Amino acid sequence: MVDESQSDQRKELILQTMVAIAGADGRLVESETETICRLYQRLTGDEIAPVDVARALEARTTSSLHLADLLKSRRGELDMKTRESLLKAAYLVLMSDKRVAARERKKLHDYARALEIPDIHLTAILEDLSPLSE
Numbered sequence: 001m002v003d004e005s006q007s008d009q010r011k012e013l014i015l016q017t018m019v020a021i022a023g024a025d026g027r028l029v030e031s032e033t034e035t036i037c038r039l040y041q042r043l044t045g046d047e048i049a050p051v052d053v054a055r056a057l058e059a060r061t062t063s064s065l066h067l068a069d070l071l072k073s074r075r076g077e078l079d080m081k082t083r084e085s086l087l088k089a090a091y092l093v094l095m096s097d098k099r100v101a102a103r104e105r106k107k108l109h110d111y112a113r114a115l116e117i118p119d120i121h122l123t124a125i126l127e128d129l130s131p132l133s134e
Contacts, residue, residue, distance in 0.1 A: 010082065011044045013074060014089060019056045020067040021090040021108060025101040028057050035096035039089045068107075071114035083115040087125055 018039060022032040033050045040048045060067075075083065090111060094104050112122040 006077070009074075009077075011040075011046065013070070013078075014043050014086065015040060015048070015053075015056055016060060016067055016070070017086045017090050017111065018093045019053065019060050021104060021111075022093050022096075023057045023060060024094075024104040024107045025099075028054065029097045031096045031098075032093055035093050039092060043085060043089060068110040068114040071111055075115050078115070083117060084125055086115065087112055087117060087122060088129055091126055091129055 015036075018036045019028075022028050022036060033053050036053050037048050037050060040046070071086070078086075087108070090108055094100055094108060109119070109122070112119070117125075
């Protein structure tokens with residue numbers, strides 16, 4: 001059984017992952033915010049308002065902790081399905097503005113390494129999602 005604090009921590013990690021990848025190119029556009037809100041509800045069962053997404057990005061930019069370090073420190077608490085879900089959500093957010101900056105792609109690979117997801121596994125995850133991002 002997952003206790004409430006673990007559930008809240010998982011929700012926060014999901015939001016932080018999506019916000020970090022959306023902000024990797026230095027901007028947050030409406031399509032990214034909409035995608036984050038939709039995916040957050042799908043993954044957590046809770047709704048999140050666009051203003052809360054913007055606040056999370058603002059807090060993320062002032063945080064000295066890099067998300068890759070956070071993911072690495074928490075990966076032992078996450079099962080493989082959750083790790084994959086984090087990467088899938090990040091990728092769908094990354095694709096939502098129809099342009100992928102090199103910085104965003106690098107961050108996605110950094111997150112995969114932090115979660116101990118090999119490149120070949122990440123490639124398979126992304127290939128499975130390709131029809132969803134078109």
